[in-house]
Amino acid sequence: MGTLSLPPQATRVGLAVDVAAFAMHAGELRVLLVQRGELPHARDWALPGGFVQPGEALHEAALRELRTETTVELEPRHLEQFYTFGEPSRDPRGRIVSVAHLAVLPHGTVRVTGGGHTLGADWFPAHHPPRLAFDHAAILDRAIGRLQLRLEYANLALEFLPDAFTLPELQTVYEGVLDRSLDKRNFRKRILAQGILAASGERRSGVGRPAQLYRRAKGARTAAL
């Protein structure tokens, strides 16, 4: 075998990842954004992201950017590449191709602060975001579409919640992601028929009647692909 190296005709481009990280807050789907501290688009809000490092896999880069640009308390429960944005004009600094990722953060991971060279980080309503830098509005649109597809298909809804949760809580996840309300009886019937939940016997008290707590049944798989 001869010595192999990148052939001269290979265009070198900047390779970046962007991450649309979602969580539920007060029944609303929210997305994690950072405020840019540098040109271009300084002071605009953007999806966390940055350049992939040599030897780093794409999903590793996505995790690293999430951890360094924002301070999130917990690990993402789901991380998935969903589209690659490569229009030559999408970034004024040159040819930068971004592999966009979708992440789900569990409830409780709400405290974020800016890190790295950002001015800050915060959660925003995913269905009504502020003006975003670059083509990030298009990336976010597509991320929400993919999230809605995955929701039922891959019991992704559970990743938004702590280990033990009530059915009304699970329903608010569905409603927040789909951005519409669902019938309570049909929802419960459908979810329980899947057999992926097990009642834990405990109950959660609050205002009104206490709710049954459920957990992921053992033997329930954690979403393929």
Next chain:
Amino acid sequence: MGTLSLPPQATRVGLAVDVAAFAMHAGELRVLLVQRGELPHARDWALPGGFVQPGEALHEAALRELRTETTVELEPRHLEQFYTFGEPSRDPRGRIVSVAHLAVLPHGTVRVTGGGHTLGADWFPAHHPPRLAFDHAAILDRAIGRLQLRLEYANLALEFLPDAFTLPELQTVYEGVLDRSLDKRNFRKRILAQGILAASGERRSGVGRPAQLYRRAKGARTAAL
């Protein structure tokens, strides 16, 4: 606005596209492969692909590679990015990230010859391909999965056929892509209920009873996304 250029921390990687181009032949789903003429993997079969050029959009690069590495007679009827492969070790020449595309070529586009620096090009059974270079077996697997998803969802099956076709022909497309047989009566019922086909009045003769020819009904959309 200041002068903008790629920041120094931006890793430069080789950016490539690969194309899994499918067509139907004799009731079988086939994929277009090229035989590599250069190291690494010289003489192995691979998906057509190559480096994106400066200023070129990803889908343009995919079309160009398809046209220069193989001589296909017609335009692809469908071209869609479906996954980006970026494992650092996937190519021994260095860090090369490949945005993989799925293409559908219409029936009749069967004549291919090698072009560029390939030794040749040919069609192979998509469900039983030869040994492939790099990680192209994984890319092909994922391409077939996406094709199966899109088939019904986005009436992609029509793109495999000429303008006028019979229902039995359409059924062989479904069967070839899904790699299983379907019930004739249920298939016809389901397809006709969608209302996207219009009988053309003509019939196609051959052995046995002549079949009704259909066309895409006007007003039927050509698959979103």
Next chain:
DNA sequence: CCAAAAGTGTTCACAGTACACCCATGT
């Protein structure tokens, strides 16, 4: 008249939808 392929209907099971009231607890 025979071979070959096209064409045709009914029944059943399951899933999704619409819809309204009672229950358990805290205050």
Next chain:
DNA sequence: ACATGGGTGTACTGTGAACACTTTTGG
């Protein structure tokens, strides 16, 4: 006692699956 949210069942409708015979043509 009342306010608050949790929990429950039934009827209807549409869709997908199983299943066998008749029709039309060419040779």
